[in-house]
Amino acid sequence: MTLTPAPLATAYRTARRTVKRVRAAVTVGGAFRDDYRRYVRESGTIDPAASRTTLRAAITERYHGLEKGMSLRSDRAVFGTDRIAELLALLDAYRERFGTDDLVRTCAGVFEAYLARAVGLGAALDEIPLLDGMRAVIAGGTGQAGLRHVTKADVLDAVDGVDLGFFATRASVRQFAGAPVTADQIRAAVEIAATSPAVCNRRFNRVHVLTERHDIDAVLAVQGGTRGFGDQIPALAVITSSLAAYWNATQRNQGWVDGGLFAMSFVYGLHSQGLGSVLLNWSKTPADDRRLRAVLPLGDDETVICMAGFGHLRDRFPVAYSARPAVEDILVPATTRPRDEPVEVT
Numbered sequence: 001m002t003l004t005p006a007p008l009a010t011a012y013r014t015a016r017r018t019v020k021r022v023r024a025a026v027t028v029g030g031a032f033r034d035d036y037r038r039y040v041r042e043s044g045t046i047d048p049a050a051s052r053t054t055l056r057a058a059i060t061e062r063y064h065g066l067e068k069g070m071s072l073r074s075d076r077a078v079f080g081t082d083r084i085a086e087l088l089a090l091l092d093a094y095r096e097r098f099g100t101d102d103l104v105r106t107c108a109g110v111f112e113a114y115l116a117r118a119v120g121l122g123a124a125l126d127e128i129p130l131l132d133g134m135r136a137v138i139a140g141g142t143g144q145a146g147l148r149h150v151t152k153a154d155v156l157d158a159v160d161g162v163d164l165g166f167f168a169t170r171a172s173v174r175q176f177a178g179a180p181v182t183a184d185q186i187r188a189a190v191e192i193a194a195t196s197p198a199v200c201n202r203r204f205n206r207v208h209v210l211t212e213r214h215d216i217d218a219v220l221a222v223q224g225g226t227r228g229f230g231d232q233i234p235a236l237a238v239i240t241s242s243l244a245a246y247w248n249a250t251q252r253n254q255g256w257v258d259g260g261l262f263a264m265s266f267v268y269g270l271h272s273q274g275l276g277s278v279l280l281n282w283s284k285t286p287a288d289d290r291r292l293r294a295v296l297p298l299g300d301d302e303t304v305i306c307m308a309g310f311g312h313l314r315d316r317f318p319v320a321y322s323a324r325p326a327v328e329d330i331l332v333p334a335t336t337r338p339r340d341e342p343v344e345v346t
């Protein structure tokens, strides 16, 4: 068969497209492989006692189960005995290696609240399972933990004056005034970020803040998404989640969920102080991730969620603006499928 020039060109284009697609798929596979290796190595999947952080995460999950149980509308005086047994074993392992610290005292506070509640609900102290173990932890000193009683009036008071304007006036800012952001302002934004919810209360995020020009420039050179404004960003936060806070297949993406929530709260923490910010993506290849780590020291367990450039607002400045999706396009008044409807789940 002789090929005329036109079919030859088409065959060439098709071959090129195929090679490009195969290459893209192979690159995705390589990135997943690297992610998989990191997750298995750094998370608590293989060994919950692999590191201080994996142990802290396992302990946090267990004590939070007790806190959560106490916050329910239930009058079961004694509950969670298996969980308490696991927690006591984990605490033994932790104290042996790291001594009694804030986390142990937090657990002690939870045990104290648990026992007080159980007695308040009529349980005989001596009949509460694992009492001695809990008392031994309490004897090391208790920290603030357990339950906090909230009134609706306090919440309404606090949110009075917060309206759509607070949210609608936040926009990604790519022009900043020159004044440096103060250490107190940064601390306040981090404190607000630290109020974010996290799965089973596992709050293992970090904010690496750079305020020196050459540091910011070095990191942004790897980030690559600030052409035209990176040199004007007065402060840069690199927000991470610790993979050591998670375990098993089910939690493999949890760091990005918790980290994303944390990042949003950080941005609102800046916004609430009248500071501007722009989130900067870290959707990168493993090779770029290694390049960043060569520039900025990060723990092996830390995975970068995103960055945030931030600074003072200019008196007047433009922001990119296009209409947000309509509520009708987002809001789905949902119902479940009829029970007898056959469903093919792929």
Ligand SMILES: Cc1cc2nc3c(=O)[nH]c(=O)nc-3n(C[C@H](O)[C@H](O)[C@H](O)COP(=O)(O)O)c2cc1C
Pocket (backbone or CB within 6 Å): 170, 171, 172, 173, 225, 226, 278, 279, 280, 281, 282, 306, 319, 320
């Ligand atoms: C995770 C994340 C990463 C982002 N990365 C970049 C970036 O690299 N460069 C940039 O100019 N803007 C970045 N943005 C800002 C978005 O472009 C911006 O949020 C979006 O256009 C909506 O505009 P708004 O923030 O003003 O509401 C990022 C936003 C998010 C949430």
